Amino acid sequence: MKVNVVCYPKCTTCQKAVKWLEDKNIEINYRDIKLQNPTEKELREWIKKSGLPIKRFFNTSGLVYRELELTKKLPMMSDDEQIKLLATDGMLVKRPILISNDKVLVGFREKEWLEL
Numbered sequence: 001m002k003v004n005v006v007c008y009p010k011c012t013t014c015q016k017a018v019k020w021l022e023d024k025n026i027e028i029n030y031r032d033i034k035l036q037n038p039t040e041k042e043l044r045e046w047i048k049k050s051g052l053p054i055k056r057f058f059n060t061s062g063l064v065y066r067e068l069e070l071t072k073k074l075p076m077m078s079d080d081e082q083i084k085l086l087a088t089d090g091m092l093v094k095r096p097i098l099i100s101n102d103k104v105l106v107g108f109r110e111k112e113w114l115e116l
Contacts, residue, residue, distance in 0.1 A: 002027040004099040017108040033090035050104040
């Protein structure tokens with residue numbers, strides 16, 4: 001099995017997720033989210049495949065999220081506006097993101113990843 005993993009190298013959760021995949025001998029295509037922001041098109045596809053609300057794709061504990069005061073602003077933004085905002089800065093996006101052919105998982109929850 002080969003999966004795509006979108007991570008930030010300095011993120012300890014991302015490091016843990018990549019190690020977990022390697023320990024399971026799962027081949028990965030690694031993408032640094034800071035160097036290669038997800039596009040609007042990718043985000044729309046990932047959101048659809050994940051079945052999650054857009055707000056689950058925001059890195060709510062991140063510095064950029066807090067600086068922009070998005071806790072206050074997101075509820076007043078349309079879905080399109082939120083996706084466009086996510087596409088502007090990879091650090092706004094929750095990670096790691098695991099992308100397989102038919103499923104997208106956001107954040108590292110070992111049980112979910114094992115089921116995939």
